[in-house]
Amino acid sequence: MIANKHSELACWIALQRVPGIGPVTYQKLLQQYGNPQYILNNPGQITGFNDELVEKLRHPDWQQVEQDLLWLEQDNRYILTIEDERYPSLLKEITDPPCLLYVQGDVSLLNDWQLAIVGSRNPSPSGRNTAYDFAHYLAEGGLVVTSGLAMGIDAAAHKGALSKGKTIAVVATGLDRVYPAQHRQLAYDIVENGAMVSEFPLGTSPRPELFPRRNRIISGLSLGTLVVEAALKSGSLITARMAIEQSREVFAIPGSIHNPLSRGCHQLIRDGAKLVETAQDIIEELGALAGIKTPHEDTKDKTESTHEKDGDYQVLLNHLGFDPVAIDSLIENTGLTADAVSSMLLLLELEGEVESLPGSRYIRTGS
Known part of the structure; x- marks a missing residue:
């Protein structure tokens, strides 16, 4: 432990x-005193903070740091650390960026162009399908x-996103824990084909007050945020x-006036969020900045074969x-459920095979 105790990263942790x-306090300390080594080696020089905090600076938990x-x-x-060249540049721009990020997976993705997709924990089947289809299409782009x-x-x-590209999960726990536990396999898949990110040290359990802090990182990493339901x-x-x-x-997908899960999206739209009906709306907004490509733009036959085997x-x-x-x-006429038809129409529209018209009507495009 002695060797690690005075290392730069050990002091940050x-x-x-x-x-x-x-x-906020971490940033304030850095602004006033430069680096964690100085702060921990000279607690008697720290002023402008309460005495209890200064006393705690005299007794860091080096044993836990060793485990980290x-x-x-x-x-x-x-x-x-926030001074690491791999630290995401967009996140550094927010008013209260985390001074440390714990990452598991492909760390280079943190500086790739990102879109946040968020919504209800208890969505409608249609909302769930919409989130999947938008993520699939945008990741492919x-x-x-x-x-x-x-x-x-x-x-x-x-x-x-994993079905066609990469995804990042920002969590409100330490990276040695998965919450909810049902997502252990999903977390494993994300580590293999993306990245897990947290500002919270190892061992941190999920607590209600941590989720808003997690949310600022989700939006802070991203060019924009899409709210589905x-x-x-x-x-x-x-x-x-x-x-x-x-x-x-900020993008929001409108829904039925009878669906309570649409009300948040409608409120966002009233407040100035961009109304989104297709993933192309997002691509047109962000494409020039992020260099996003429209999937299948050179392979028109690909979408036809995608559904060839799906009855x-x-x-x-x-x-x-x-x-x-x-x-x-x-x-x-098809005998399919409303949710199934809505989901399939969305995917067909994303892929350019159908076009939506006013009054919830659709036509084939001939592509």
């Missing part, structure tokens, strides 16, 4: 683990999809508000012509 030091450094010895594990590993929309977004009082709206405060784009898609396409057809008629 030790300072974070001092009780009472959050990101042992965790770091495994492959694809990183602890980034080159965006990294970032979310919070929660149940519902978050999980659907991660899975959709959200109630009026929800963590997703907190993420969207933080994105606005960080001068990032339900063929049934739906057989009932679509070049004259507008109402979605209610499609549901009645």
Whole structure:
């Protein structure tokens, strides 16, 4: 431990683990005293902070720091200080960036262009499918999809992105824990094909007050935030508000006026969020900045073969012509459920095979 005690990274970790030091206090200490080594080696010189905090600076938990450094010895594990060149540049721009980031997976993704996708933990089947399809399409276009590993929309977004590209999960626990526990396999898949990120030290358990802090990182890493479904009082709206405060784009998908999970999105749209009906809307907004490509732009036949073997898609396409057809008629004529038809129409529209018209009507595009 003696060798590690005076190392630069050990001091960064030790300072974070001092009780009472959050990101704002940490930043204030750095601004006044330069670096963690000086702060921990000269606690008697620290002024402007309460006596209790200064006393705690005299007794860092070096034993725990040693355990943190042992965790770091495994492959694809990183602890980034805010001064590390690999620290995500967009996140550094927010008013209260975390001074340390724990990362497991592909650390280079943190500086790739990202879109956050968030929403309800208990979405409708249609909302879940929408999140999956948008993430699938956008990841195929080159965006990294970032979310919070929660149940519902978050999980659907991660899975959709993994089907075609990369995803980042920002969590409100230490990276030695998975919350919710049902997402252990999903977390493993994300580490293998993306990255897990947390500002919280190892051993941190999920607590309600940690999730808003997690949310500012989700939006802070991203060019914009897409809200799929959200109630009026929800963590997703907190993420969207933080994105606005960080001068990032906010997108929202409208829904039925009878669905309480649409009300949060409608409120965001009233407040100035960009109304989104297709993933192309997001690509047009962010594409020039992020260099996003439209999937299948050079392979028009690819979408046709994608659904060639799927009987339900063929049934739906057989009932679509070049004259507008109402979605209610499609549901009645195909015998498919409303959620299934809505989901398939969304994916077909994303891939350019159908076009939506006013009044919930659709036509085939001929592509």
